[in-house]
Amino acid sequence: MSDQAPEIAVSQEQMVRTLQERFGNVVKPDDRGNFEGVIVDRDKLVDVATALRDDYGYDYLSSATAVDYLGFGDHFEMVYHCYKTTGGPALVVKAQTPRDVATIPSLINVWSGADFQEREAYDLMGIHFPGHPNLKRILMWEGFDGHPMRKDWHEAYFEEEHKPFDNRHPDGWVKRSEEYNPFGRNVKYPQGMTLADVHDISEIDHYEGLNLGVDIEYGAIDTDRLIVNMGPHHPSTHGVFRMVVTLDGETVETLEPVMGYLHRNHEKIGERNAWIMNMPFTDRLDYISSMSNNHGYALAVEHLMEKNAIRGYSAPTERAELIRILMVEMTRFVNHIWSIGFLLNDLGAFFTPALYAIEEREIILDFFEAASGSRMMCNYMRFGGVYKDIPERIRAQAVLENDIIRDFDTMQYLRTLIYERLPRFIEEYDRLLTRNELVLTRCQGVGILPGDMAIAMSAAGPVLRASGVPYDVRRADPYSIYPELEFDVITGTNGDVYDRFLVRMGEMRESIRILQQVFPRLEETKGQPVFGMDSYVPRMGNGGESYGRVENPKGELGYYVVSMPGKDYDQNPWRYHVRAPSFINLTGLEEMCKGHKVADIVVILGSIDIVLGETDR
Amino acid sequence: MTTGKDHIDLRELHNSEIPLPDGLQNNVALTTLSQLYNWGRARSTWPLLFGLACCAIEMIATAAARYDLSRFGMEVMRASPRQADLLIVSGTVTKKMVVPIVRIFNQMPEPRYALAMGACASGGGPFKEGYNVVSGIDKFIPVDVYVPGCPPTPQALLYGLITLHRKMESSSLNNINSVPWYGRGPSDEIPLPILGPDIIDPRQTEILRKEIESFNASMQEMQAEA
Numbered sequence A: 001m002s003d004q005a006p007e008i009a010v011s012q013e014q015m016v017r018t019l020q021e022r023f024g025n026v027v028k029p030d031d032r033g034n035f036e037g038v039i040v041d042r043d044k045l046v047d048v049a050t051a052l053r054d055d056y057g058y059d060y061l062s063s064a065t066a067v068d069y070l071g072f073g074d075h076f077e078m079v080y081h082c083y084k085t086t087g088g089p090a091l092v093v094k095a096q097t098p099r100d101v102a103t104i105p106s107l108i109n110v111w112s113g114a115d116f117q118e119r120e121a122y123d124l125m126g127i128h129f130p131g132h133p134n135l136k137r138i139l140m141w142e143g144f145d146g147h148p149m150r151k152d153w154h155e156a157y158f159e160e161e162h163k164p165f166d167n168r169h170p171d172g173w174v175k176r177s178e179e180y181n182p183f184g185r186n187v188k189y190p191q192g193m194t195l196a197d198v199h200d201i202s203e204i205d206h207y208e209g210l211n212l213g214v215d216i217e218y219g220a221i222d223t224d225r226l227i228v229n230m231g232p233h234h235p236s237t238h239g240v241f242r243m244v245v246t247l248d249g250e251t252v253e254t255l256e257p258v259m260g261y262l263h264r265n266h267e268k269i270g271e272r273n274a275w276i277m278n279m280p281f282t283d284r285l286d287y288i289s290s291m292s293n294n295h296g297y298a299l300a301v302e303h304l305m306e307k308n309a310i311r312g313y314s315a316p317t318e319r320a321e322l323i324r325i326l327m328v329e330m331t332r333f334v335n336h337i338w339s340i341g342f343l344l345n346d347l348g349a350f351f352t353p354a355l356y357a358i359e360e361r362e363i364i365l366d367f368f369e370a371a372s373g374s375r376m377m378c379n380y381m382r383f384g385g386v387y388k389d390i391p392e393r394i395r396a397q398a399v400l401e402n403d404i405i406r407d408f409d410t411m412q413y414l415r416t417l418i419y420e421r422l423p424r425f426i427e428e429y430d431r432l433l434t435r436n437e438l439v440l441t442r443c444q445g446v447g448i449l450p451g452d453m454a455i456a457m458s459a460a461g462p463v464l465r466a467s468g469v470p471y472d473v474r475r476a477d478p479y480s481i482y483p484e485l486e487f488d489v490i491t492g493t494n495g496d497v498y499d500r501f502l503v504r505m506g507e508m509r510e511s512i513r514i515l516q517q518v519f520p521r522l523e524e525t526k527g528q529p530v531f532g533m534d535s536y537v538p539r540m541g542n543g544g545e546s547y548g549r550v551e552n553p554k555g556e557l558g559y560y561v562v563s564m565p566g567k568d569y570d571q572n573p574w575r576y577h578v579r580a581p582s583f584i585n586l587t588g589l590e591e592m593c594k595g596h597k598v599a600d601i602v603v604i605l606g607s608i609d610i611v612l613g614e615t616d617r
Numbered sequence B: 001m002t003t004g005k006d007h008i009d010l011r012e013l014h015n016s017e018i019p020l021p022d023g024l025q026n027n028v029a030l031t032t033l034s035q036l037y038n039w040g041r042a043r044s045t046w047p048l049l050f051g052l053a054c055c056a057i058e059m060i061a062t063a064a065a066r067y068d069l070s071r072f073g074m075e076v077m078r079a080s081p082r083q084a085d086l087l088i089v090s091g092t093v094t095k096k097m098v099v100p101i102v103r104i105f106n107q108m109p110e111p112r113y114a115l116a117m118g119a120c121a122s123g124g125g126p127f128k129e130g131y132n133v134v135s136g137i138d139k140f141i142p143v144d145v146y147v148p149g150c151p152p153t154p155q156a157l158l159y160g161l162i163t164l165h166r167k168m169e170s171s172s173l174n175n176i177n178s179v180p181w182y183g184r185g186p187s188d189e190i191p192l193p194i195l196g197p198d199i200i201d202p203r204q205t206e207i208l209r210k211e212i213e214s215f216n217a218s219m220q221e222m223q224a225e226a
């Protein structure tokens, strides 16, 4: 365990000046209103990125994403958010390319964490990345028509660019585009398609380059080489994730993650939605920790509202912040017990540890339900606060004290939970699992990810910290009231499955510690407002960009939002991108699995703790 | 049929039209073969261990201790479609995923049932307009029960399952048309969708052909005008 004090970093402006001195005209500060960082000439992008990593300490690429500025300069822009693992704010690096022949050099050799993110930009925006060794579609299937995140690409049920649609509001005569679709379905075929195009090429590229023959002899023992598809329907993949695995006997030779089976177009829908309409959608990203997803999005939009000095906006009150932290840390607890329970499931201890975990989860969910109205999809936070104060009383069905009491005073309920029930549960779980022989033999030394590799691959959250890197957004780039709270950043040493397990156990203890600091302050602030703003429907005025990041239970969750000035644009995000920890943490999966047995893949995947709603978005 | 055990309540099996002497009420049941058959099937429905999205989490919560699916004889979730009776479609069905789902459904032996859990599986839900989302699994496989909600609470799912049990109990061996599997021979396989430029349902090729023809005709007209 180590406590990490963020080093007071050079400000972004200073950094921009330093870069300009060194690279001259290649680097220009981004001077559009409310935009940050530098725009780099794309021919020199790799040089600048290498210098940033090697000479200035920006070793961590948090997010890389593309924006389509159709009608605003008609170019694509790749946006990179670079951080130092020693802490401090971001340096935003951008590179632009014309829309017709869109190419930007790949940064995979500088930060290998760019791998999946560049593939995503290729898939959804159609930008080519020369230098990328494996540039193919990642979320949609090979053969799909077009690049759906481009602004001029319209989906089958397209009605208008922005919600609320004119024909629903305010007049309310409803005409839905789906009623006019000749197929009666959500499909759209390219113009000029012929029946000869009706064939499926989506599977071919997964097997490209793999030697498909069996009976290949290896060394002394004759083993067969096999290609096994694990998933998309497989009980161990925690959803609809698929891995194409080449096996020599039982040992993993190559592993290719295949995703997109739950790609439900979060970002495209998000760009049609008004700002506040995205809040319930963020619940459905990492659907186990909806509260902290809300928090990240609220931070991103609040930041943008501050930049624009929106009238009527006021920052969250103290009580609102306290309630947010209460919810977020409880969510972290829920997420970690869930993930440990199911890690044990993957180890073969079928369902019993998970049942222990679910029992505690239900009790917390009862509180969430009382506060927000829903067990899982809480939709609780708002820009400038939370939706509602926590209720006076809870009618909980779960049995907290004994069979009879079903109607609790909320603070009493929370006190029992925070000071007795959850700490006791941790000790019990600890006693049952931590020195358990099965856990030790199956987890120690399995799925090792060294620290430098974890940083290069942009791993985040417990995966990064288990590899010995004390990087926690709550400390490294603090937000909300975390600076006032006392807690430790838990790290591991070996970066194996067991360390990830230990880090999660430790973080649950820290969460309880935080909750115990928040609880008395909640009692003190009773009666204060939780929402200071005038209206729920912000208009962004002059536009701009903003990146809101939080330490989600699964890792760093970031929201990159861009707004364009003008009456037609400022109600909706122009670009809405989610930096999903579950997605980027998978970059290291093959590295971790190579050389291990098939049964270990399941465990390693379980220890990364992915949720498909977030991986595929 | 007699039994001394308490935990099988023979009264629920007994055909109420036939009167029984008082002393025999919980020891003897007179019933029809259909009823006996359906009773057995409804009380040991094995769902497929198959989660899709957020709704799957609530499905797991339903199976856990608090809501306890095993009260209905359903706790044996099978990971193999060959051993499962019930497909709970628990989440958003994407175009990419619908191909495996149809394949899995085809692999399930009859009698088989499908339950659409949540708004997404029933009709597309919040993600309906997405380019990769199928607006409801019933476009591809026949659905027996729809459970609304986003996600449905475990109680709602349980209610859906009880509704399904009722449906099972109402099918009859006498009427071979009441359900496909009481007829002769297996029912037809559902054709696998094709992932072309967009998803193509082989059952819709006729419409597709017509669309292409009308498009070509309009192109020719435009050329003629020009």
Ligand code: SF4
Pocket (backbone or CB within 6 Å): A284, B053, B054, B055, B090, B091, B092, B117, B118, B119, B120, B121, B125, B126, B149, B150, B151, B152
């Ligand atoms: S219905 Fe709601 S909870 Fe269920 S899969 Fe769809 S979005 Fe998720």
